[in-house]
Amino acid sequence: MSEIRSVQDYKDFLKENRELLHKNAIRIENLPKNDDWILDNEWDVIYEQEVIKHVTNEC
Numbered sequence: 001m002s003e004i005r006s007v008q009d010y011k012d013f014l015k016e017n018r019e020l021l022h023k024n025a026i027r028i029e030n031l032p033k034n035d036d037w038i039l040d041n042e043w044d045v046i047y048e049q050e051v052i053k054h055v056t057n058e059c
Contacts, residue, residue, distance in 0.1 A: 004010050014021070031038055 002009075004013060028038065037043070
């Protein structure tokens with residue numbers, strides 16, 4: 001893999017490796033309901049911050 005130097009390089013990497021990424025991804029539906037990762041509120045906070053940042057940047 002060549003070094004990623006730009007956003008376009010990263011997009012190209014994702015496009016070229018889409019199948020591999022999907023194959024290795026863990027679906028949240030397959031995790032137990034009491035999994036620590038799901039129960040950790042930090043992920044919700046990070047997600048909300050990113051959504052707010054994205055919406056704010058669009059206005």
